[in-house]
Amino acid sequence: MKLVVVSAGLSVPSSTRLLADRLTAATTRHAAIDTQVEVVELRDLATEIAQHLVTGFPPARLAAALDAVAGAQGLIAVTPVFSGSYSGLFKSFFDVLDKDALTGKPVLIGATGGTARHSLVTEHALRPLFSHLRALVLPTAVYAASEEWGEEGLAARITRAGAELARFMAPESEAAPPRGAAPDTDTAAAIAPRSLTGAITSVDPADGFEVVPFEQQLAALRQA
Numbered sequence: 001m002k003l004v005v006v007s008a009g010l011s012v013p014s015s016t017r018l019l020a021d022r023l024t025a026a027t028t029r030h031a032a033i034d035t036q037v038e039v040v041e042l043r044d045l046a047t048e049i050a051q052h053l054v055t056g057f058p059p060a061r062l063a064a065a066l067d068a069v070a071g072a073q074g075l076i077a078v079t080p081v082f083s084g085s086y087s088g089l090f091k092s093f094f095d096v097l098d099k100d101a102l103t104g105k106p107v108l109i110g111a112t113g114g115t116a117r118h119s120l121v122t123e124h125a126l127r128p129l130f131s132h133l134r135a136l137v138l139p140t141a142v143y144a145a146s147e148e149w150g151e152e153g154l155a156a157r158i159t160r161a162g163a164e165l166a167r168f169m170a171p172e173s174e175a176a177p178p179r180g181a182a183p184d185t186d187t188a189a190a191i192a193p194r195s196l197t198g199a200i201t202s203v204d205p206a207d208g209f210e211v212v213p214f215e216q217q218l219a220a221l222r223q224a
Contacts, residue, residue, distance in 0.1 A: 001035050001169060003027060004072035008042045008079040008090035015112045017041070019144050019158075020078040023110055026162020027076070032170045038072075040065045042089050049089065052096045062096070070101035074108070074169035077130070081113035085125040094129065102135040106168035108161050109141045116145040138164045 005024050009016030020039070028035045042049070048062035058066060069075060079090040109126040111118070122141035130137045140161040148154045 001031065001033055001074075002068075002072045003035050003037050003074045003076065003165075003169065004068050005037060005039045005076040006042065006069065006078070006090075006093065007039065008087050008093070009112075010043050010080065010087075010089075014080075015144065015146070015149070016078050016080045018149075019110050019112050019142065020076055022158050023076050023078070023108060023142060023162055023165075026158050027074070027108070027165045027169075028162075030163040030166035032166070035166075035169075038068050040068065042093050045093070046089055049092050049096060053092060058096065065093075066097055066101070070098060072105070074106045074165050075102070075135070076108045076110070076165070077126070078110040078112070079126070081111055081118045081121050084118060085121060086111070086129070091129070094133065097133075099133070102130065102133040105135050106138060106165055107135040108138050108165040110143070110161075111141075112144045114146050116143075116148070119143040119145065136168060138168065140164055 003024065005020050007014070007017045007020040009020075024037055024039075028037065045062050045065060048059040052058045052062055077090075077094075079086040082088065107130050109122050109130060111121050111126060113119075113121070120143075122143050126141065127137050138161065140157060142154075142157050142161050144154055
């Protein structure tokens with residue numbers, strides 16, 4: 001199973017790369033099978049990305065990175081916040097990625113910034129981007145402000161997000177324990193069951209339940 005990590009950090013050391021590494025560690029810790037990890041540092045590919053945008057042909061290193069993303073079973077994508085959104089380098093990389101490369105692929109999104117005021121960047125910028133690319137964007141996104149490093153809340157979000165990605169990357173036979181078997185407690189806490197429409201729910205569809213149409217619920221309220 002292959003996991004590709006895309007980090008758009010520009011400095012060395014980089015808080016963006018640090019978050020990417022911690023998300024990777026949380027994912028591999030919860031993975032049911034061995035996971036091969038490949039990290040793509042976008043700052044090393046900045047010139048090649050610009051060339052591809054202008055010429056339409058990717059240089060060899062960029063082509064290898066794009067192929068790695070397309071061939072992965074899961075993706076972690078982390079960007080610093082620039083002007084309230086993802087960085088231009090981050091967006092440019094996914095602009096040159098094949099439009100079908102992320103279809104149905106589980107993607108864990110993350111971002112770093114200097115203040116907690118940008119914490120919703122994962123929801124108003126990153127999630128719509130990957131939804132447009134038809135990726136399976138995981139429920140938990142992780143934003144790390146400068147003052148949050150070392151806090152339990154950030155560590156808990158990282159653990160939860162890593163468990164989600166590991167669960168969605170797993171082969172179908174490994175995705176859930178046998179009926180009646182005790183689930184892994186960390187993963188069970190991080191992954192809620194999904195409804196028939198794919199929404200997160202507290203009811204396990206495998207147990208069977210009746211979906212009451214909304215019109216029928218309204219009618220019952222009028223009669224009450």
